[in-house]
Amino acid sequence: MKILINDGLSKGGIAALKAAGFDVDENKIPQEELPAKIAPFDVIVVRSASKVKADVIDGGKNLKAIVRGGDGVDNIDVKYAESKGIKVMNTPTASSASVAELALAHMFALARFIPDANATMREGLWEKKKYAKGLEIGGKTLGVIGIGRIGKELAKRALALGMKVIAHDPFVKSIDIPVALLSKEEVLKQADFVSLHLPKVPEGYVIGAAELALMKPTAYLINCARGGVADESALLAALNEGKLAGAGVDVFEKEPTENLALVKHPKVSVTPHIGANTEEAQERIGAEVAALLTEFFKK
Ligand SMILES: NC(=O)c1ccc[n+]([C@@H]2O[C@H](COP(=O)([O-])OP(=O)(O)OC[C@H]3O[C@@H](n4cnc5c(N)ncnc54)[C@H](O)[C@@H]3O)[C@@H](O)[C@H]2O)c1
Numbered sequence: 001m002k003i004l005i006n007d008g009l010s011k012g013g014i015a016a017l018k019a020a021g022f023d024v025d026e027n028k029i030p031q032e033e034l035p036a037k038i039a040p041f042d043v044i045v046v047r048s049a050s051k052v053k054a055d056v057i058d059g060g061k062n063l064k065a066i067v068r069g070g071d072g073v074d075n076i077d078v079k080y081a082e083s084k085g086i087k088v089m090n091t092p093t094a095s096s097a098s099v100a101e102l103a104l105a106h107m108f109a110l111a112r113f114i115p116d117a118n119a120t121m122r123e124g125l126w127e128k129k130k131y132a133k134g135l136e137i138g139g140k141t142l143g144v145i146g147i148g149r150i151g152k153e154l155a156k157r158a159l160a161l162g163m164k165v166i167a168h169d170p171f172v173k174s175i176d177i178p179v180a181l182l183s184k185e186e187v188l189k190q191a192d193f194v195s196l197h198l199p200k201v202p203e204g205y206v207i208g209a210a211e212l213a214l215m216k217p218t219a220y221l222i223n224c225a226r227g228g229v230a231d232e233s234a235l236l237a238a239l240n241e242g243k244l245a246g247a248g249v250d251v252f253e254k255e256p257t258e259n260l261a262l263v264k265h266p267k268v269s270v271t272p273h274i275g276a277n278t279e280e281a282q283e284r285i286g287a288e289v290a291a292l293l294t295e296f297f298k299k
Pocket residue numbers: 071072092095096099145146147148149150151168169170171172197198199200201206224225226250251273274275276277
């Protein structure tokens with residue numbers, strides 16, 4: 001079985017695939033050449049960079065499986081692949097803890113002005129007074145919108161830090177950790193930090209101007225979910241108008257983002273979609289990809 005690893009995979013994952021007898025090719029094929037060059041492969045493994053849409057699927061005459069190492073399958077045309085009898089798989093739990101930790105990192109960064117303090121110190125300044133009014137996140141209320149795998153990992157960590165946790169998720173009716181399930185409006189009104197952990201929904205923005213207006217002017221919004229879950233223009237306006245204390249953003253409506261007004265905003269902590277980028281998550285992803293494929297071809 002020939003496997004094309006087009007966006008990289010951990011050393012452990014590659015070793016496990018080879019040990020299971022797969023013929024592994026790690027030479028990346030550029031996106032525009034994929035439709036013509038995918039034919040010899042039985043499997044393509046991608047992260048988020050490569051797109052596996054109809055053109056690639058049509059070129060994949062031997063394709064039996066498409067694997068997304070990570071969460072979400074936005075870069076794969078799942079319906080079309082399945083209509084051709086190609087199995088689509090992913091590793092949704094491997095990065096949950098890493099994303100939850102990144103959301104916390106943004107919360108800590110915002111509460112102590114770390115992004116702005118980094119920027120001013122690098123200019124040679126010593127603005128101790130500017131950063132006098134930091135906050136402890138312990139004792140504050142965290143509102144989680146979307147309490148699935150990542151939301152729950154974040155909630156557990158926030159509880160351990162002494163935060164009160166409330167959540168909104170229309171599909172979760174009960175939960176086995178001390179988190180109150182409330183309406184979206186109540187979560188937005190009560191929370192000191194609102195963290196988004198839901199998929200992008202077809203109806204559009206889940207957090208737009210109306211939702212931001214419900215939040216306390218002292219509150220912070222964290223988006224480590226997907227670009228387009230929160231409206232970037234409305235977010236920027238809320239920050240500029242003093243309706244929100246700050247925002248932590250890992251995911252953007254367009255990536256790489258060109259929204260420099262948001263990126264350079266002094267009340268914003270930004271990262272370039274690195275939620276799953278930890279050694280641990282990458283090792284887990286590699287091991288899971290190898291296990292999924294070994295199991296799939298056993299059948
Ligand atoms: N930043 C990153 O690098 C990174 C990495 C991995 C995952 N993610 C993203 O994080 C998000 C959450 O991932 P997950 O693994 O926890 O997914 P999950 O499916 O386990 O949880 C998502 C939760 O959102 C809920 N939900 C759906 N629609 C909702 C709505 N309108 N309002 C409130 N809740 C709603 C679902 O019921 C579910 O419980 C996804 O968008 C995923 O793509 C980002």
